[in-house]
Amino acid sequence: MGGPAMRTSQKDFNNAVNQVKLLKEDPGNEVKLKLYALYKQATEGPCNVPKPGVLDFINKTKWDAWNALGSLSKEAARQNYVDLVSRLSASSESPSPEAPAADRKQPESDTLVVTSEDGITTIRLNRPTKKNALTNQMYHDIMAALQAASKDESVITVLTGSGDYYCSGNDLTNFASVPPGGLEEMARRGAVLLRDFVNCFIDFPKPLVAVVNGPAVGISVTVLGLFDVVYATDRATFHTPFSHLGQSPEGCSSYTFPKIMGSSKAAEMLIFGKKLTAQEACAQGLVTEVFPDGTFQKEVWARLKAYSKLPPNTMRISKQIIRNRERETLHTVNAEECRVLRERWQSDECMNAIASFLSRKAKL
Numbered sequence: 001m002g003g004p005a006m007r008t009s010q011k012d013f014n015n016a017v018n019q020v021k022l023l024k025e026d027p028g029n030e031v032k033l034k035l036y037a038l039y040k041q042a043t044e045g046p047c048n049v050p051k052p053g054v055l056d057f058i059n060k061t062k063w064d065a066w067n068a069l070g071s072l073s074k075e076a077a078r079q080n081y082v083d084l085v086s087r088l089s090a091s092s093e094s095p096s097p098e099a100p101a102a103d104r105k106q107p108e109s110d111t112l113v114v115t116s117e118d119g120i121t122t123i124r125l126n127r128p129t130k131k132n133a134l135t136n137q138m139y140h141d142i143m144a145a146l147q148a149a150s151k152d153e154s155v156i157t158v159l160t161g162s163g164d165y166y167c168s169g170n171d172l173t174n175f176a177s178v179p180p181g182g183l184e185e186m187a188r189r190g191a192v193l194l195r196d197f198v199n200c201f202i203d204f205p206k207p208l209v210a211v212v213n214g215p216a217v218g219i220s221v222t223v224l225g226l227f228d229v230v231y232a233t234d235r236a237t238f239h240t241p242f243s244h245l246g247q248s249p250e251g252c253s254s255y256t257f258p259k260i261m262g263s264s265k266a267a268e269m270l271i272f273g274k275k276l277t278a279q280e281a282c283a284q285g286l287v288t289e290v291f292p293d294g295t296f297q298k299e300v301w302a303r304l305k306a307y308s309k310l311p312p313n314t315m316r317i318s319k320q321i322i323r324n325r326e327r328e329t330l331h332t333v334n335a336e337e338c339r340v341l342r343e344r345w346q347s348d349e350c351m352n353a354i355a356s357f358l359s360r361k362a363k364l
Ligand SMILES: CCCCC/C=C/C(=O)SCCNC(=O)CCNC(=O)[C@H](O)C(C)(C)COP(=O)(O)OP(=O)(O)OC[C@H]1O[C@@H](n2cnc3c(N)ncnc32)[C@H](O)[C@@H]1OP(=O)(O)O
Pocket: 001, 129, 130, 131, 133, 134, 139, 168, 169, 170, 171, 172, 173, 190, 191, 193, 194, 217, 218, 219, 220, 241, 242, 245, 247, 250, 357, 362, 363, 364
């Protein structure tokens, strides 16, 4: 999966620098300051010039922004710069008129089912015989579904699963077919896919709700920290067995989990792979509310239908005011988690764990 290739090339960076000059809208001082700081970090490394005097307001503000990036590597700064510019470019393009949600083209495969009703767009993982494990195609389909939902006329977007599982995480057979570039190329591609996938959750503009209909594993758990509300059946469990797999946390969980549940509870999950019951996950703030399995679907959908009648713009604005302050931080965390995972995917510990799963020796 993905590579230094997470590594942005000098050419990508130079293109992004030129693209900034072509933005149709002024991105505002805060973003310009961020661009300045990332540019300096990417080209000169950590801030190495004396702090301007207190009365030199403009230069002091710029210095503060650069200095705040600490020891962020030149490579990560370049990547963040390119990511930020690409988001700015995308948002300054006029949105293309979207087809009504009901008419929306379905994903190519039937492993994801997207429906829209009563102001709610539902994205349903539909691979129950494999516990809704996520294939590479499903990551792409989910991203496309989120993009479409962000622009359709629905008010709330829901992610849920078919069958007895919510999702068993990354399909470990994604690792089974090594491309011509070898393991390194596989890691490079994976890191790019993961980064883009998680970015879609970070940037999703409408209320996003997880309806966790059963056990959840891996990435389906970690991205929950990026949802606005998480409803779970009392049958659900929450498991992030990264160490067992020779892998490291993703989905921004290295940042959101300690923030949600405190660092030691987060460590027990993310380092030691402790599996939480739904009640435990609720007590720790990862889950909003737990429902008895027998009435789960009825109660949750009734509640969501009632919420979908609330004024849509107000809900969207409220979500954004809650989330926007942290958006850049989350993008930085995501990029760093992907960079680290790219290395882990090439490690013996990871390869052995996956080989072991594929040869049926291990069940988590
Ligand atoms: C590019 C982005 C990468 C993002 C990085 C993401 C990281 C992660 O998500 S890490 C977590 C990965 N997931 C796992 O390690 C779970 C592996 N699966 C299991 O441990 C178990 O299957 C189980 C606990 C989820 C369910 O056990 P059980 O109830 O006994 O059911 P089965 O094992 O018989 O499963 C039925 C069927 O489904 C296949 N399957 C389940 N999960 C996965 C999976 N994650 N990847 C691939 N296949 C999976 C399982 O192999 C069975 O298949 P068949 O034997 O062909 O019926």
